[in-house]
Amino acid sequence: MSNTKLSVATLTKTGRIILALNLIQALCAFGFAADLWLEFPDPSFWLSLDRHDFAHLGSEGFLLGMTLLGFALARFAMRVLHKDRSALDSKLTSLKGEFDSILQEHFERWNLTPAQRDVALLTLRGLRLSDIAHHRGSAEGTVKAHLSAVFRAANVRTRSELVGLFMEEFLDFGAISHAQRTT
Structure with missing residues (x-):
């Protein structure tokens, strides 16, 4: 309890x-x-x-x-x-923490700059380019450049593929965690 x-x-x-x-x-x-x-x-x-x-x-x-x-x-x-x-x-608190660690592992592996990490995170949250630019206080062109660098590092072409990459890993993590709890 x-x-x-x-x-x-x-x-x-x-x-x-x-x-x-x-x-x-x-x-x-x-x-x-x-x-x-x-x-x-x-x-x-x-x-x-x-x-x-x-x-x-x-x-x-x-x-x-x-x-x-x-x-x-x-x-x-x-x-x-x-x-x-x-x-x-x-469980939700635990999953949020695990998702954050998965994000950080990828960002480190891809050698993203702090600005690129910020843009990637805001993109994963579903913000539009104009909203990201406004939030960061930068031009949309700068955000596009950062996002292009993130796409190259992640080996994806679109936002959907980027989200899918993390969702796939997150769902795999959930399946592994569930399997460990049931055995």
């Missing part, structure tokens, strides 16, 4: 819905328990109950039990959702 505490702020929309249902169930359980207490307050009165009273008591007791069971199951579901979300967040 994660170290993060379960709170309303960390819940997803589904978690908030489950929490709302949980609160409704708690109110219903309280209502059933109060109704039972008001109708049958004295245990000595229970000895004089007829079949109709027992059926009434049994049905309300059953409804109270089912409401409490629903409450417990909803709490369990919230904990499972929170645990799963924490695990996914952890």
Whole structure:
């Protein structure tokens, strides 16, 4: 289980819905328990109950039990959702770190300059040449020259091929990681 505490702020929309249902169930359980207490307050009165009273008591007791069971199951579901979300967040953080290391390994192997690395990274993020130029404070021609150098170093001709090169390696890494976890 994660170290993060379960709170309303960390819940997803589904978690908030489950929490709302949980609160409704708690109110219903309280209502059933109060109704039972008001109708049958004295245990000595229970000895004089007829079949109709027992059926009434049994049905309300059953409804109270089912409401409490629903409450417990909803709490369990919230904990499972929170645990799963924490695990996914952890995996995403790990994958982001691995992707960054894959990028840096390629950039080093290709002997890219810092400017070329920056242009390559912004290109992989999907920015247009004009946006990259604006972001870097340089001319579009300079960005094109840097991007051409990146393409030559990567042995690709287009942005799609550059993205594909990293996606292929990233997916291979994911397949290897999955195979290692399952063996």
